[in-house]
Amino acid sequence: MNKNGIAESGEFSEKLQNVTTVVYDVAASCQGDTTALLKLLRQLEQLHREIRDGTFQESLPNNRQQLYALLKDIESEGGWPYIERMKLQAFLQNLLEVEAKENQAQISEDDVLSGDRTWS
DSSP states (O other), X not given: OOTTOGGGSHHHHHHHHHHHHHHHHHHHHTTTOHHHHHHHHHHHHHHHHHHIIIIIHHTOOSSHHHHHHHHHHHHHTTSSXXXXXXXXXXXXXXXXXXXXXXXXXXXXXXXXXXXOOOOO
């Protein structure tokens, strides 16, 4: 677990903030590039899996007091870390909404170009 208080140290907080800043910078530089953003999300998921299955599992408590402290921390700090994937239905719904907007825009553009629209 947290034997030497690393999680509470200023150095750790600074390193964590640096990681966060880098991830946000990369995401911002990928804005509008769905493929690049998907690649970023896949990389973050892979990092999560590697840390969880490696270093984290190796550091799990080996006595009741440490287990209690870990569970108390999980409860007080917001639960178990989880990277949620977009549900396929939500993805398809978003796709349908985008398609409907594009169709509506095309219909409006066609009306303007053909002069069929009556202006009030």
